[in-house]
């Protein structure tokens with residue numbers, strides 16, 4: 001029993017055990033990533049329900065998953081099946097969404113550096129596009145002038161409400177690189193005129209949140225965008241802006257198994273801060289990424305060696321910078337929980353010992369966790385890096401030519417056990433050589449001037 005409960009932790013424990021028993025991890029396959037499909041579906045349902053509860057009946061709402069958070073085609077396919085659209089920010093991400101069968105009508109393109117050919121393709125497909133800046137808007141002017149498009153078109157603004165605790169992820173600071181900085185001299189008037197001059201500009205976009213951002217500040221950013229839409233519509237004398245894209249950025253709790261803050265809390269806060277946004281006059285687009293996937297992924301790594309240095313216990317595992325680059329390079333901003341399992345995949349108990357959980361890469365800072373108190377990891381055990389379903393193992397970093405691990409989805413087998421499905425196969429060593437110029441071995445030898 002307990003294999004399929006509402007508890008993400010219980011599902012994870014069952015999956016780790018099954019992964020060991022079914023040989024997904026082993027001495028010869030010491031690293032794998034696992035994705036909890038039950039949890040992913042529950043998060044998608046919670047997102048939909050949270051906004052359903054605060055929007056007027058009949059309001060069009062598109063929840064577009066920020067593909068960058070987990071760019072894996074089967075994950076996008078699962079989310080699409082659960083009623084979630086896609087937010088893409090590169091030709092690659094657009095291709096992944098299309099490979100997953102997500103239609104243009106449920107896709108939004110947002111990147112800060114779109115080329116003319118990307119814009120042309122998006123408009124030809126009818127994908128919603130949010131322009132980042134005046135130069136991009138000029139490119140769209142030319143395209144709209146020369147061909148008809150079904151693409152809903154918008155402009156991204158930066159409400160400049162301030163940043164959160166992680167500078168690199170703060171999108172709404174005074175000097176953020178994204179969107180039109182609304183509080184800069186003359187900017188607001190320029191934006192209003194841009195809309196009045198372009199009857200086809202019908203959406204307004206802001207993405208004010210990110211990990212480390214307080215919900216109140218996110219809501220203030222959304223309120224700024226709403227106020228601007230009201231101003232534009234007032235000056236236009238019609239409902240020109242018909243849809244607000246409020247971005248994503250709900251922070252994730254990396255400190256425990258609790259899903260906090262919840263979509264429900266954020267939707268309620270938005271509804272009380274910006275009531276007009278939900279009264280049915282505006283369609284809504286959201287773009288959540290991390291909060292949909294983070295808690296549903298685990299990196300499972302075998303402890304190759306257990307040693308001690310200077311009195312510190314060190315577990316040398318196969319999960320390090322290649323699967324958790326942010327944590328290894330910025331551990332203060334991105335601490336991860338690490339759970340200890342024994343060689344059979346059972347949760348380890350026993351006295352807690354201060355230890356380092358190290359990765360396989362050849363630099364001293366390659367640590368998943370430093371000075372962490374947990375049951376002692378021993379040779380042959382498994383270390384699990386938790387909450388890594390977004391922005392971790394799907395964002396492989398090629399240091400030391402360490403191969404990308406397989407990603408396995410897991411769910412109930414209908415018989416009280418766990419069934420796995422391949423999401424991404426492990427990168428083979430041959431593929432690694434090929435991707436590293438293996439076809440051009442002689443490339444630097446011939447044809448060069450003497």
Ligand SMILES: *Cc1c(COP(=O)(O)O)cnc(C)c1O
Pocket residue numbers: 066068069087110207209210211247248249250287288289290291
């Ligand atoms: C990254 C990003 C998101 C998703 O942010 P999360 O913090 O993963 O929810 C949404 N919209 C835009 C424009 C983004 O760049």
